Amino acid sequence: MTKARTHVLETIAQAKEPVSARQLCGKFQHEHDPATIYRALHYLEEKGRLDSFILHCSEHGTERYYVLHVAEHRHWFHCERCHRFTDLGLCQFDALVAKMSADRGLTVTSHTFYATGVCSECRAKTKVSVKTPG
Amino acid sequence: MTKARTHVLETIAQAKEPVSARQLCGKFQHEHDPATIYRALHYLEEKGRLDSFILHCSEHGTERYYVLHVAEHRHWFHCERCHRFTDLGLCQFDALVAKMSADRGLTVTSHTFYATGVCSECRAKTKVSVKTPG
DNA sequence: CAAAAATTGCAAACGACTTGCAAAATATAC
């Protein structure tokens, strides 16, 4: 493991939410070139240490996000206000996906799911400010 | 409705699967500029005539796909071999999404789901060629 | 330690999409 790959992997391992290449490039802008960050991400995903998915958010556009590879994958909610992720827990779609694909003779190798909206904290802020007199 | 908007909407209305901007630009390359196609897509989605989602495929990369807006949305499977879509039917995730979000206090405004893999036709071709003697 | 292989930084390129702007088409006002 080179220094760049270690930095990238440890950052993602310590994060509580998916991390984008942009965030990593920002964090290591004085240590590693963006090309090195992208190459490290490809290397780590290819070696099975990372998983990734693409998510679109109106403010950040379309970006790939990375998480540590784990045996049972999870899905995520992305808040369009604060841009943090909420863990939706272990994937509960397998049975449904198996049924949908079996019915149609499909061999499903991967699926993507995410939800977007407003998280509980941002929702609370909105309600408070709406109710505030004056 | 201008000519460009009519062309875009009718193409998507007649298609049996989601259509990308790239496909539309190819089809109308002698009639409309790509900028006009993109502007027509934005206009039609904004007016509620189209829905769209972003899907990543290893061969075509990350693109936005458009379908006619209908009351109850559907989800799609994308074949990584022939790059055609298979309709997975009406969304069956609403109950699960409602539960996941209620548990966490999330206000979900949209969700994205798609599966990728090999469609039944491409799977059949593979099996035949594997079994062929010689 | 020398040669081969892998990794890096930099600059340029890529592809999907967006935008500024002036011309052309369309709608609205007399």
Next chain:
DNA sequence: GTATATTTTGCAAGTCGTTTGCAATTTTTG
């Protein structure tokens, strides 16, 4: 129906996330 205002278009350039060529540096191998 011609002048005026508005909308839409094509073109060229720009943006943004990501990728790639290449030469220099680092690491591995013999």
